[in-house]
Amino acid sequence: MPEIFTRVRSNTRIGIRKYLVKRGVYVVKQDKRYSLSKVLTDVANKEEFHEWIDKEIGLALNNIKLMITVALQD
Numbered sequence: 001m002p003e004i005f006t007r008v009r010s011n012t013r014i015g016i017r018k019y020l021v022k023r024g025v026y027v028v029k030q031d032k033r034y035s036l037s038k039v040l041t042d043v044a045n046k047e048e049f050h051e052w053i054d055k056e057i058g059l060a061l062n063n064i065k066l067m068i069t070v071a072l073q074d
Contacts, residue, residue: 026050
């Protein structure tokens with residue numbers, strides 16, 4: 001499945017990541033050893049949701065500005 005995301009344009013992969021985070025899906029930041037294609041593949045294959053911590057929510061809000069999810073509301 002990783003090859004699916006490698007075929008997609010970089011801007012599209014970034015858009016998918018932003019969309020998922022905006023909807024409350026935890027998506028780690030990619031780095032040189034962990035490509036965005038691999039990150040998205042791992043998210044798609046996960047069977048359990050990540051439990052957000054306050055620091056992660058704060059970092060996500062700095063990048064996204066608005067999260068559209070009821071999962072993270074009190």
